[in-house]
Amino acid sequence: MTNTTxxxxxxxRDLSDSPSSxxxxxxxxxxxxxxxxxxxxxxxxxxxxxxWVLYNRVLRVTPATVDDPGxxxxxxxxxxxxxxxxxxxxxxxxxxxxxxRGFGTYDSPLGHHPDRLLVPGAEIGSGxxxxxxxxxxxxxxxxxAQGLTDPRVWVLVGDAELDEGSxxxxxxxxxxxxxxxxxxxxxxxxxxxxxxxxxxxxxxxxAGWSAATVDGRDHEALYxxxxxxxxxxxxxxxxxxxxxx
Amino acid sequence: xxxxxDRFIAITSQLLAEEPRLAVVLADISADGFASARRAHPxxxxxVGIREQLLxxxxxxxxxxxxxxxxxxxxxxxxxxxxxxVKLDFGHQGVGGILVSAGGSFDWPAGGFxxxxxxxVALLDTLDGWTVHVPGHPDEAEALLREAxxxxxxxxxxxxxxxxxxxxxxxxxxxxxxxxxFSVVREGRGGTVVAVGPMxxxxxxxxxxxxxxxxxxxxxxxxxxxxxxRAVGAGPGADVVIVEPYLAGTSTAAxxxxxxxxxxxxxxxxxxxxELRRYGQMEEHLAAHGLDARGLRERxxxxxxx
Numbered sequence: 001m002t003n004t005t006x007x008x009x010x011x012x013r014d015l016s017d018s019p020s021s022x023x024x025x026x027x028x029x030x031x032x033x034x035x036x037x038x039x040x041x042x043x044x045x046x047x048x049x050x051x052w053v054l055y056n057r058v059l060r061v062t063p064a065t066v067d068d069p070g071x072x073x074x075x076x077x078x079x080x081x082x083x084x085x086x087x088x089x090x091x092x093x094x095x096x097x098x099x100x101r102g103f104g105t106y107d108s109p110l111g112h113h114p115d116r117l118l119v120p121g122a123e124i125g126s127g128x129x130x131x132x133x134x135x136x137x138x139x140x141x142x143x144x145a146q147g148l149t150d151p152r153v154w155v156l157v158g159d160a161e162l163d164e165g166s167x168x169x170x171x172x173x174x175x176x177x178x179x180x181x182x183x184x185x186x187x188x189x190x191x192x193x194x195x196x197x198x199x200x201x202x203x204x205x206x207a208g209w210s211a212a213t214v215d216g217r218d219h220e221a222l223y224x225x226x227x228x229x230x231x232x233x234x235x236x237x238x239x240x241x242x243x244x245x
Numbered sequence: 246x247x248x249x250x251d252r253f254i255a256i257t258s259q260l261l262a263e264e265p266r267l268a269v270v271l272a273d274i275s276a277d278g279f280a281s282a283r284r285a286h287p288x289x290x291x292x293v294g295i296r297e298q299l300l301x302x303x304x305x306x307x308x309x310x311x312x313x314x315x316x317x318x319x320x321x322x323x324x325x326x327x328x329x330x331v332k333l334d335f336g337h338q339g340v341g342g343i344l345v346s347a348g349g350s351f352d353w354p355a356g357g358f359x360x361x362x363x364x365x366v367a368l369l370d371t372l373d374g375w376t377v378h379v380p381g382h383p384d385e386a387e388a389l390l391r392e393a394x395x396x397x398x399x400x401x402x403x404x405x406x407x408x409x410x411x412x413x414x415x416x417x418x419x420x421x422x423x424x425x426x427f428s429v430v431r432e433g434r435g436g437t438v439v440a441v442g443p444m445x446x447x448x449x450x451x452x453x454x455x456x457x458x459x460x461x462x463x464x465x466x467x468x469x470x471x472x473x474x475r476a477v478g479a480g481p482g483a484d485v486v487i488v489e490p491y492l493a494g495t496s497t498a499a500x501x502x503x504x505x506x507x508x509x510x511x512x513x514x515x516x517x518x519x520e521l522r523r524y525g526q527m528e529e530h531l532a533a534h535g536l537d538a539r540g541l542r543e544r545x546x547x548x549x550x551x
Binding site for chain 1: 305312
């Protein structure tokens with residue numbers, strides 16, 4: 001098993017095949033440090049696979065580049081249930097896995113909702129739903145205003161989180177504005193109270209986004225959806241997982 | 246005279262050319278005024294449409310990348326409607342930005358209560374780390390705006406059509422310790438009246454011939470407690486009236502805190518809490534809230550006699 005307490009030294013580019021790259025099964029053990037219930041993890045966490053593929057193969061950000069203006073940004077908007085997020089960050093060396101044991105305690109930087117001023121590698125604090133996508137729009141606008149057209153911005157929202165109207169303000173603006181640096185990952189565990197008749201992807205497509213819906217447990221399908229070209233348009237990837245029980 | 250909002254648009258359009266970090270985020274309001282700036286700086290003058298949650302979130306997101314955003318619309322849609330975005334996207338994320346409002350408490354009385362925001366400053370007062378400027382003249386608005394653009398902190402600039410006839414020196418230059426302080430406009434011994442921003446002319450008219458201090462405040466947060474203590478002097482007690490162009494009593498707690506070492510009384514005058522359900526003109530609303538010279542004089546003299 002990879003020693004996850006040592007930060008893998010990587011450049012901006014993804015070097016997932018380097019010898020120091022962590023293993024996916026290790027996320028299971030790391031989540032258990034927080035939950036103490038290894039047998040349920042990681043399948044109990046809807047975001048685990050998508051987060052893994054993003055951090056392991058797609059995002060060009062490392063512990064060494066968390067302040068680099070040219071880094072890719074990942075914004076966890078759905079701040080509920082951040083265990084998989086913390087585990088993936090720890091697995092990639094953003095902080096020591098020992099921190100996971102203190103999850104939610106007074107002295108721990110790792111709360112039940114993340115705080116960007118406390119968690120190394122966290123781009124935003126979240127918990128109140130519907131803030132990440134507007135912040136991501138602004139992040140893209142800010143990068144673009146500085147001529148930084150290479151970095152990509154990813155934001156993770158839940159299908160129930162999409163109930164918040166602020167998301168629809170952002171979706172409706174980002175399409176016509178052609179914010180092609182913006183990527184929204186929707187983790188769909190069918191938990192929205194009234195569902196999304198017609199499908200989640202159609203909401204994005206109607207606003208001019210490129211969109212795809214994939215199996216949220218299939219790493220290759222996720223990777224392909226995450227890396228598909230979408231010139232001139234923002235991209236939405238809807239990752240379907242088991243309905244919330 | 247141009248309005249504060251005219252001046253804000255003109256100066257900001259000019260500053261965009263000088264400050265590469267500066268950006269303007271709009272939600273349709275004042276988009277016409279910024280049209281030429283938008284043509285010159287299409288990536289730094291953003292109009293998100295009538296979407297105020299996105300307005301604040303997008304401004305804060307730009308700040309996350311190191312930009313200095315000016316976010317602007319009417320006060321009711323800038324502070325009240327997206328208040329949680331103001332609280333979380335700027336405050337909790339720990340980034341700075343400049344919120345510039347127009348419309349004030351009742352700049353457009355004929356528009357009714359939906360376009361009135363007397364509670365904006367009181368709402369911001371529930372949050373930490375916001376500097377609040379309430380200029381009383383377009384020149385003051387320009388000075389305070391320039392100061393805000395130079396900084397990195399969270400600043401609210403409250404622009405209004407209500408203005409004093411004459412501009413006064415404002416901003417950091419007026420403070421005793423480099424901070425932004427209250428200035429002494431008139432000296433007296435029978436009490437202290439603090440006039441905030443556009444209330445000064447009416448306060449000066451209301452206190453004509455009275456033996457009172459008149460202080461002028463354009464920056465109300467942080468509250469210049471030291472300046473207020475200096476003005477009330479070393480006497481055995483203090484009578485203080487604060488006249489604000491927004492919700493009455495907004496700064497009463499700050500004044501009480503500043504004066505807690507000596508016996509004191511504080512009267513907070515401003516816009517009443519009750520909805521008038523009236524249209525008409527600004528002067529009529531000022532009178533209805535007792536903020537015209539006559540109403541102010543009556544309440545100030547009544548309080549100081551008491």
